[in-house]
Each structure stands twice: as structure tokens, then as C-alpha cells.
Amino acid sequence: MQAVEVKNLSKKFEKKTKALGLKASFRSVFRKQLADFIAVDQISFQVAKGEKVAFIGPNGAGKSTTIKMLTGILHPDSGEVKVTGLTPWKERKQLAFQIGTVFGQKPQLWYHLPAMDTFYLFGKIYEIEAKKFKKRLDFLIDKFQVQDFVYQPVRKLSLGQRMRCEMIASLIHQPKILFLDEPTIGLDVVAKQQLREVLNTMNKEEGTTIFITSHDAGDLEKIADRVIVIDLGKIIFDGTVKALKEKYAAYKIIDLKIINGGNVKSKIKIPGVRILKAENYNWQFELDVKKTSVKAVLDQLLNIYQVEDIGIFETPMEEIISNIYAQNSLKNK
Amino acid sequence: MDKVLKKLISMVVKNLDFIWAYLKYNLASAMEFRFNFLSQAIFMILNDGLFLLIWYFFFQYFGDLNGFGFREMIALWIFGAGGFGLVNAVFGNAANLGTIISNGELDFYFSFPKNHLLHALVSRTDLSAWGDMLFAPIAFFLFFPANLLSIFLLFFGILSGAMILLAFYILIGSLSFWLGRNEVLQSSLFHAFLAFSTNPSSVFQGVVKFIIFFVIPAGFATFWPADLLKEFVLSKFLYLILFTIIFFLFSLLVYYRGLKRYSSGNLINVRG
Structure with a gap:
């Protein structure tokens, strides 16, 4: 029962x-x-x-x-x-x-x-x-x-x-x-x-x-x-x-701390990746999980730079939930 | 039959135990503010006494009204205050039933394994009602001879009056199922009940007399118990029992008919 x-x-x-x-x-x-x-x-x-x-x-x-x-x-x-x-x-x-x-x-x-x-x-x-x-x-x-x-x-x-x-x-x-x-x-x-x-x-x-x-x-x-x-x-x-x-987590965030600085904007060109922060040694990317994978992005980054620290963050649950509601309300309009 | 009777007795005992438990915690909650509780109860006794004093001077000055004098008035007030006090002390939410219904607050009582109406009624006490309840025996022992029959009639009259008032509260509260918020109407009907039950019965004649017995049954709540205390008539005593039971069952019938229209609410509340 x-x-x-x-x-x-x-x-x-x-x-x-x-x-x-x-x-x-x-x-x-x-x-x-x-x-x-x-x-x-x-x-x-x-x-x-x-x-x-x-x-x-x-x-x-x-x-x-x-x-x-x-x-x-x-x-x-x-x-x-x-x-x-x-x-x-x-x-x-x-x-x-x-x-x-x-x-x-x-x-x-x-x-x-x-x-x-x-x-x-x-x-x-x-x-x-x-x-x-x-x-x-x-x-x-x-x-x-x-x-x-x-x-x-x-x-x-x-x-x-x-x-x-x-x-x-x-x-x-x-x-x-x-x-x-x-x-x-x-x-x-x-x-x-x-x-x-x-x-x-x-x-x-x-x-x-x-x-x-x-x-x-x-x-x-x-x-x-x-x-x-x-x-x-x-x-x-x-x-x-x-x-x-x-199903609903639209993106992930990658925080990167590198040893050798440089111009990240010219070197990273992967579809679905957006640069949120690009200071000399601290960069932050948002990647659309439907268009690319964390692995693809990391492979490219690690190839070019000497990385000191990496942080990968999921879409916050609050945002996932509000995405669901937003999508459903659009569907019903 | 034996089984049914046992089940019925067990149900009554359990519900009395439940009412007693609530009464204790209601009182305990009231005691948290001792001065407030005592002052309200004491001032209500004084308030009732003051009304009697006014009536004393009235009858002294104007004399009896069709055989209705000060002694009859005391009896009316004993049963009026006693019945009102008992209902509002034990079933203190009775006066708020209409608001509870229109605010959708019955939801809370639905989630417990007890009769939700009984639960709603007993979950509050009216502090001043304790004064009314105490006033009744004080006035009785001061003005009436105490013997087995008169003491029995005192308790019987208060109990039947309380049941009639409770049924009346349930009926006017049930109006909220059909009308939604209607506090003014409920308050007017309640005050009509109060006014009819504590004024000289001999002045009401004809249509008004019919109304105060069968529409707003204040007559049965105080006039008849007062009459019985003056002179015990068995047929009147039995008719009063019959009316009280029928009127009470009628109020429950109306309440449960209305309950089908109930829609719950989402109010935020704090328990007293």
C-alpha cells in the first residue's frame, strides 16, 4: 500500500x-x-x-x-x-x-x-x-x-x-x-x-x-x-x-584562478560560454549546459593556462525553480 | 444494544474529558494575566449586581408589572447570567463562530481527531463570563431558599438556558455559510436575545411573545426556568427539556447543512 x-x-x-x-x-x-x-x-x-x-x-x-x-x-x-x-x-x-x-x-x-x-x-x-x-x-x-x-x-x-x-x-x-x-x-x-x-x-x-x-x-x-x-x-x-x-539547470559557473595572466576574451571561443568576469588572474565563465560540457571548456582552458584553482558551481536551486515557473507561464500564454 | 450503549457512553466520557482538558488549559492561559482575569470576573459580578440594584429601585418606584416584581427579575438574571456565563466560559468561541466560518478558520479544527465544531467552540474562554457564571449561585443563595428542588432547578435552568443560547449562537454563526461576513447581523440578533431574556417577561404580549419563544427563543432560556423556580410544574419542566433538545438538534442540522458550503481560508493566526 x-x-x-x-x-x-x-x-x-x-x-x-x-x-x-x-x-x-x-x-x-x-x-x-x-x-x-x-x-x-x-x-x-x-x-x-x-x-x-x-x-x-x-x-x-x-x-x-x-x-x-x-x-x-x-x-x-x-x-x-x-x-x-x-x-x-x-x-x-x-x-x-x-x-x-x-x-x-x-x-x-x-x-x-x-x-x-x-x-x-x-x-x-x-x-x-x-x-x-x-x-x-x-x-x-x-x-x-x-x-x-x-x-x-x-x-x-x-x-x-x-x-x-x-x-x-x-x-x-x-x-x-x-x-x-x-x-x-x-x-x-x-x-x-x-x-x-x-x-x-x-x-x-x-x-x-x-x-x-x-x-x-x-x-x-x-x-x-x-x-x-x-x-x-x-x-x-x-x-x-x-x-x-x-532538466532545468540551464547553466554552470566556472571560477578560474590562473598563474599566467593574459587576454582570455581573445583565446576562449566556445559556443555556449559567456565570460562574466575577466580580471588578470581571476576569471568567471557561465556555460550553457545544453550547448557545451564542463569538460570541453576545462580541456581548452587547461591547455592554454597554468591554473591555480578551479571552482564549478551549479545553477542555484532558486533559479532552477523560477526557470520552471517562467517556462510554464510562457507556455500557457 | 449493549455494545452501542457502551460505545455511546465511552464517546460521551471521552468528549467530557476533552472539554475538561480544554477548560483547564483555557483557564491556565487566562491565569497568565491574573489581574486581567480577576478584574474582568469581579467587575462582571459587580456589573450584574448593579443591574439588579437598578431594577430594585425601578420596582420600588413603579411597583410590579402584571405580577412581575423584583424577585422574578432576580430569577431572570440568575438564569440569564448563569446560562450566558456557562456558555461563554466553557464554549468561549461560540460568539465567534460566524467569524471563524467566514475567515475559513475551521481548517485548523478539521486536522484533529475530534468533532471539529466542539473543538472550535471549546478552544477559547471569555474571561468576564466567569463572573456571570459565579453571579448566578451568589444571587440564588442570597435571595432564594435553598432546598433540594430549588438547587436542582437552579442547575437545570442554567444548563437548559446555556444549551438554548449555545444553539442560538450556532444558528446565527451558521448564517456565515450563506452570507459570508455578517458580524453586524449576528451581533444584532445576539443582543435581541440578551435584551429579551433579561427584561420583564410580563410586558411582552402577542406577536412579540411568539417571537421571543419561537424565533429568538429567549423565553425558553430564562422565563420558563424562572417560572419553574417560582412554582414547579411538571408539564412545563418536561416541555422545556423537549424544546431544548429539539432546538439544539435543529441548530446542529442547520450547521451541518451549511458546512457543505464551507470553503477554507489561508489566514495567519496565533492561538490565545
Whole structure:
């Protein structure tokens, strides 16, 4: 059995539309103008148990609507969904025992109480037997290293500390699948790193399936094995992070430090190579991976110059993602 | 049958345990700001007492209204404040249900394995309501003879009044499923309920009387419990139970009918 099975899932909303101006506003008081907006359009995918999937897309692409249908919050218009074998909108309560949710922008912790109080309340909500609950809580407190601040009111915690406590609240009932919506939003570099590490550990040690939406490229690279890209309600890419890079990484950067200087512009003439920086001893090239290879460029450079140091950099993930969105929006124009 | 009964009892016990847990943490959260909590509760008791004082002078000056005097007014306020206090202390989000619906905030409660409506209602407490809740027994023991029947009727009346008010909150909150944002309408309906339930019942006649029993059922929430406290009539007692159950089930029916129209939201919130 797969952790998540989605087949031809669709959802549309009615959106209020109104022409500009006071007259139109007045008219809309008496007659609502509605237009259909397709949020999710016939999407299908599967997530295996223990897999770590990043579900990405620009704002309004259909990510949140999909997650809401997977967690039983929204009814789809058509299509099938099974999450741990359950149909979310029909068996919502049973499903809630199987899944955990972390919404970076919607805290679950009580603001004025210590996080510990929320954990105990969640123990009641998930009907966890006292001994089992204590054991689980001790394990998570240790894993997330929150001992020093778990008894302080949440309002006094830093965002990073708060997020770690949010994670504990979501994992207290040992869910099989964890749905995370922008969990690292607003966190500093260290807090992001800690959160990613813990997610990977939970996945490794407890086999928790992870389904994460994020605008942070680091989340994709450091957490996900697989990426699903959704835009305008349709899946436009579904594959490994490596495959995503291969398909959409348009260029690589080569940094070169040479011992014998010279005029690089006159000597390097390879199609697909652009010189970004050409100082005497420090040069930087951008090469289009579709037109040439790193090897071809390096062969030529090493032939001509005595090289002291080389650095080869991939296209930053942020740029890959924005390329995908740009290409898709061009295609749909 | 035995199995069904056991399951039902277990469900009730679990939900009561859940409500109790929330009540504890709501109170604990309120205690974080002790002065705020105590001052709101104490001032509400004084506020209710002040209203009674005004009515005392009113009846002293004008006399009874069709047999309705100061004693009847105290009874009305006991059940009015008691029912209001109980609902808003335990189900403190009831008054915000319409806003929760129109803002798409039910999403949060859908992700837990509990009834989402119950969860939404219990996840807040109204601090001043604790004062109202305390006012009811204080006024009762000051002005009414305490015996087994009267104490039973006090708790029964507060409970039935609370259920009727809760059902009314659910009904006016459910309007948001159809109307979207409509805070002003909800607030007007709620204040009509409040006004009808805490003013002399004897002055309402004809169409208004029909309205305050069957449209905005303030009459059942306070008039009848007050009548029963004055003179116990079994048939009235049973009718009140029947009405409370039917009205409560009706509110749930309307709520779940409206829920089919619910669309979620993407607001950013912080829990109290």
C-alpha cells in the first residue's frame, strides 16, 4: 500500500468578479458575478511509504488546495485520494490519528502557555495512554533538544525554538505521514538546518513519510528525495531532485584562478560560454549546459593556462525553480 | 444494544474529558494575566449586581408589572447570567463562530481527531463570563431558599438556558455559510436575545411573545426556568427539556447543512 495515492484529482472554486468603479460595486451588491477558478486540475501521483516529497509551485498554483484535500479539510470535485488507505474527506477523524500537520504560518501552540501544556492537551486530543505519552514526549524532547525552554510561555521563545516545539506537537501521536506547509518560513539559517536534520532523522528512524511544500530551495535539496512541481493546477514535473536539476539547470559557473595572466576574451571561443568576469588572474565563465560540457571548456582552458584553482558551481536551486515557473507561464500564454 | 450503549457512553466520557482538558488549559492561559482575569470576573459580578440594584429601585418606584416584581427579575438574571456565563466560559468561541466560518478558520479544527465544531467552540474562554457564571449561585443563595428542588432547578435552568443560547449562537454563526461576513447581523440578533431574556417577561404580549419563544427563543432560556423556580410544574419542566433538545438538534442540522458550503481560508493566526 502506498502512503498517498492521488488519481485525477480536481477542485474548482467560485471567485467573485467585479468590474472597476463605484457603479460596478453598487451593481455587485445586488447581483454577484461569479467565475469558476480551477485550483487543481486532474492531478495524479503516488507517494511511497517513507518517501520524502517536496510539493512546490508558485503562489496560487494549487499546493495548499491539494494538501487540504489530502488532509480531509476540503472535498474535491472529482478524483480519488487515499492517504494511508483512507479517503480523507470521508474518514477524516481516523485519518487524523495517522497524519501530522505543520503549517508554518498557522501555529498550534498556545501563545501564552508553555509548549509543554500544549503537548499534554494534544495527548488528550489524540487519546494517548499516559505511560505511552510520557515515553513519546521524553523521546521527542530529547530529539529536538528543547529541554531548556519547553516550560517557558511560547510568546517568549524565538521563532526557531517555537518551530521545534510545533514539530513536537505534530509528532506526538507518531503519525505515519507528516504534511508540512512552509515549515521553515522566517527561520534563521541555524534553525532551518536543525529542523531539516530532525525531519531527516524522523524519516530515517521512524519511517515517517514526509510531504512538504516550501518556497525555500534549501528545503528541497536538504530534505526531499523527490520533487513534484505544480503550476496552474497541473503537475508539470515529477521526479528526483537530480532529474529536476538535469532538466532545468540551464547553466554552470566556472571560477578560474590562473598563474599566467593574459587576454582570455581573445583565446576562449566556445559556443555556449559567456565570460562574466575577466580580471588578470581571476576569471568567471557561465556555460550553457545544453550547448557545451564542463569538460570541453576545462580541456581548452587547461591547455592554454597554468591554473591555480578551479571552482564549478551549479545553477542555484532558486533559479532552477523560477526557470520552471517562467517556462510554464510562457507556455500557457 | 449493549455494545452501542457502551460505545455511546465511552464517546460521551471521552468528549467530557476533552472539554475538561480544554477548560483547564483555557483557564491556565487566562491565569497568565491574573489581574486581567480577576478584574474582568469581579467587575462582571459587580456589573450584574448593579443591574439588579437598578431594577430594585425601578420596582420600588413603579411597583410590579402584571405580577412581575423584583424577585422574578432576580430569577431572570440568575438564569440569564448563569446560562450566558456557562456558555461563554466553557464554549468561549461560540460568539465567534460566524467569524471563524467566514475567515475559513475551521481548517485548523478539521486536522484533529475530534468533532471539529466542539473543538472550535471549546478552544477559547471569555474571561468576564466567569463572573456571570459565579453571579448566578451568589444571587440564588442570597435571595432564594435553598432546598433540594430549588438547587436542582437552579442547575437545570442554567444548563437548559446555556444549551438554548449555545444553539442560538450556532444558528446565527451558521448564517456565515450563506452570507459570508455578517458580524453586524449576528451581533444584532445576539443582543435581541440578551435584551429579551433579561427584561420583564410580563410586558411582552402577542406577536412579540411568539417571537421571543419561537424565533429568538429567549423565553425558553430564562422565563420558563424562572417560572419553574417560582412554582414547579411538571408539564412545563418536561416541555422545556423537549424544546431544548429539539432546538439544539435543529441548530446542529442547520450547521451541518451549511458546512457543505464551507470553503477554507489561508489566514495567519496565533492561538490565545
